[in-house]
Amino acid sequence: MKRLVLEGQVFVRSTYLQYVALFQWANPQGYVAYKVLLPVTQILFFVELGVYATGRQNALYFALGNALQLTANAGIFGVIATVANERQYGTLPILLASPANRLVTFLSRAFVNVIDGIATVVIGLAVVVVIFGLNLQHANLLLLALCVVVISLTTAGLGLMFGSIGLVMRDAIIIANIVYYLLLIVCGINFPVSRLPGAVQVLSFALPLTRGVQAARDAAAGASLGQVGGLLAGELLVGLSWALAGYLLFRLLENWARRGGLQEAY
Amino acid sequence: MATQPAIEARELRKTYTTTRGVFRRERVERAALRGVDLKIAPGELFGLLGPNGAGKTTMVKIFTTLLLPTSGSALVLGLDAVKEQWALRKRIGFVFGGERGLYWRLSGLDNLRYFADLYRIPPAVSRRRIPELLERLGLLGRERDRVELYSRGMKQRLHLARGLLNDPDVLFLDEPTIGLDPVGARELRLIVRELADAGKTVFLTTHYMFEADAICDRIAVIRDGAIVAEGTPSSIKTLVQDQGIVEFEVVGMPVERLAGLRSLPGVTSVAISEHELAQVVTVHCARPAEVMTQLGVILDGIRLEKVSSREPTLEDAYVQLIGDSR
Numbered sequence: 001m002k003r004l005v006l007e008g009q010v011f012v013r014s015t016y017l018q019y020v021a022l023f024q025w026a027n028p029q030g031y032v033a034y035k036v037l038l039p040v041t042q043i044l045f046f047v048e049l050g051v052y053a054t055g056r057q058n059a060l061y062f063a064l065g066n067a068l069q070l071t072a073n074a075g076i077f078g079v080i081a082t083v084a085n086e087r088q089y090g091t092l093p094i095l096l097a098s099p100a101n102r103l104v105t106f107l108s109r110a111f112v113n114v115i116d117g118i119a120t121v122v123i124g125l126a127v128v129v130v131i132f133g134l135n136l137q138h139a140n141l142l143l144l145a146l147c148v149v150v151i152s153l154t155t156a157g158l159g160l161m162f163g164s165i166g167l168v169m170r171d172a173i174i175i176a177n178i179v180y181y182l183l184l185i186v187c188g189i190n191f192p193v194s195r196l197p198g199a200v201q202v203l204s205f206a207l208p209l210t211r212g213v214q215a216a217r218d219a220a221a222g223a224s225l226g227q228v229g230g231l232l233a234g235e236l237l238v239g240l241s242w243a244l245a246g247y248l249l250f251r252l253l254e255n256w257a258r259r260g261g262l263q264e265a266y
Numbered sequence: 267m268a269t270q271p272a273i274e275a276r277e278l279r280k281t282y283t284t285t286r287g288v289f290r291r292e293r294v295e296r297a298a299l300r301g302v303d304l305k306i307a308p309g310e311l312f313g314l315l316g317p318n319g320a321g322k323t324t325m326v327k328i329f330t331t332l333l334l335p336t337s338g339s340a341l342v343l344g345l346d347a348v349k350e351q352w353a354l355r356k357r358i359g360f361v362f363g364g365e366r367g368l369y370w371r372l373s374g375l376d377n378l379r380y381f382a383d384l385y386r387i388p389p390a391v392s393r394r395r396i397p398e399l400l401e402r403l404g405l406l407g408r409e410r411d412r413v414e415l416y417s418r419g420m421k422q423r424l425h426l427a428r429g430l431l432n433d434p435d436v437l438f439l440d441e442p443t444i445g446l447d448p449v450g451a452r453e454l455r456l457i458v459r460e461l462a463d464a465g466k467t468v469f470l471t472t473h474y475m476f477e478a479d480a481i482c483d484r485i486a487v488i489r490d491g492a493i494v495a496e497g498t499p500s501s502i503k504t505l506v507q508d509q510g511i512v513e514f515e516v517v518g519m520p521v522e523r524l525a526g527l528r529s530l531p532g533v534t535s536v537a538i539s540e541h542e543l544a545q546v547v548t549v550h551c552a553r554p555a556e557v558m559t560q561l562g563v564i565l566d567g568i569r570l571e572k573v574s575s576r577e578p579t580l581e582d583a584y585v586q587l588i589g590d591s592r
């Protein structure tokens with residue numbers, strides 16, 4: 001028990017230090033400004049676009065979807081930025097020559113971004129409530145909160161994949177940008193998945209957010225855990241798969257680096 | 267063989283393969299180590315001396331498990347750097363020269379805490395050891411400042427503190443004094459010497475022969491991926507015995523008088539050049555002091571001017587060993 005507490009303390013401390021060392025925001029004002037400005041602009045843009053195309057009655061559909069998708073901003077770009085900073089500081093060789101547990105080190109890189117993702121969505125939802133008058137009176141708030149946590153985890157899982165790619169590719173951020181917009185299109189944020197062509201739907205269900213956002217929409221409309229449990233489990237499984245794939249890629253690159261590749265990272 | 271070497275390389279080779287070009291991929295091979303054999307005893311301060319691109323960093327990377335050799339073996343504390351990397355990583359420390367490798371937004375103290383966690387050092391131990399290291403490396407008082415505010419020398423000492431967090435038996439230092447001013451470099455060298463005196467095995471690479479001469483117990487000179495000389499600093503100097511010099515000027519001396527000089531023991535050459543009315547005589551020899559004492563006897567009655575002499579230095583040895591590759 002005492003050991004566990006110690007381990008917990010160490011984990012909390014190194015997460016905090018990582019947050020200060022690697023997180024992109026040097027001062028809190030910049031962070032808050034960004035976190036409020038980003039959702040307002042993104043949500044407004046897609047809501048207006050959606051309303052223009054389909055009519056005013058759908059405004060909330062777009063608003064809610066975009067607020068939830070914002071978690072990808074933290075989950076994907078946050079993780080990539082973390083790795084890019086590590087590379088910039090030249091701390092990667094130290095990490096790779098240390099006896100540190102790889103899985104823990106790897107996953108902990110995403111932890112801060114999961115928390116950041118949750119914060120982003122909460123701010124996004126607040127924006128939607130204030131500006132678009134989203135009514136959460138009938139919503140299952142606890143379940144909605146759970147959904148937010150789950151999609152923050154799963155998008156960070158996908159982010160870890162890009163974090164690994166970022167180890168060897170300076171331009172991982174470009175791919176991440178493409179994926180970020182892909183998520184906006186194929187994950188039921190701005191178009192119902194059922195309207196997408198069959199082949200694209202396969203992609204939708206292989207990506208995080210698709211099931212989680214559906215579950216969150218249901219929760220906002222008052223669904224129970226029993227009704228969306230399957231969706232959430234599926235969402236978690238997808239996120240976990242991406243994280244696992246990212247981890248395997250990381251180990252592969254680690255071995256490749258030892259053979260004399262991965263100069264970029266050093 | 268009495269004790270196991272702390273560090274050992276057997277026929278160590280590394281050939282880098284890189285690809286060039288985007289469309290017509292071309293494979294380029296570059297041999298960075300060409301069969302290196304080394305044995306370093308526990309507690310020894312060993313210096314690997316060599317010019318840019320000689321293979322020093324490559325060797326350090328192999329010993330610190332960051333790089334796999336193409337063939338041969340690298341052992342540290344009896345552990346294979348290729349296969350037993352996990353056991354080895356816990357027992358070695360390493361510092362790469364330069365300013366990279368620290369989290370600039372964290373304080374020095376937090377950097378050490380972070381890396382201590384990375385090395386899974388029990389909190390009870392690191393709580394005691396971190397202040398000790400800060401003290402020893404002269405960072406106490408500044409440990410709560412962010413690293414971006416540190417001078418180069420402070421960053422380098424922080425690097426060394428980080429390398430010592432796990433109280434390693436063997437320490438690898440790749441050009442630890444690079445970019446430091448003479449005073450900072452000297453401070454760092456003293457600390458390194460102290461570490462070796464306290465029983466740690468230190469493997470140090472450097473471009474500077476005086477650095478190696480000043481603190482190392484033993485030196486190897488590496489050139490183009492191969493060791494070209496190995497021994498104590500003074501034994502390496504004897505490789506260039508004939509590089510001592512005695513020089514003087516005479517006016518109107520018959521050249522035959524120099525025959526006596528040529529026959530002195532240790533003299534390898536005597537050269538004369540005309541300099542206006544005078545002649546400048548340059549004697550290459552092993553022991554300039556001995557030649558100096560004989561000058562008056564051999565050149566009795568001749569007026570000598572501007573007599574000077576110079577002992578061979580490690581630099582001469584180094585330049586001779588490295589020189590012909592350029």
Ligand SMILES: Nc1ncnc2c1ncn2[C@@H]1O[C@H](COP(=O)(O)OP(=O)(O)OP(=O)(O)O)[C@@H](O)[C@H]1O
Binds near residue numbers: 283297319323
């Ligand atoms: N990752 C790599 N891929 C290809 N070639 C490399 C790589 N790393 C080093 N080399 C080459 O291997 C040779 C030895 O390099 P190394 O870095 O070991 O030299 P060094 O002695 O440390 O030099 P310096 O004093 O400049 O640091 C050089 O020719 C270098 O260009």
Ligand SMILES: [Mg+2]
Binds near residue numbers: 322323
């Ligand atoms: Mg080097």
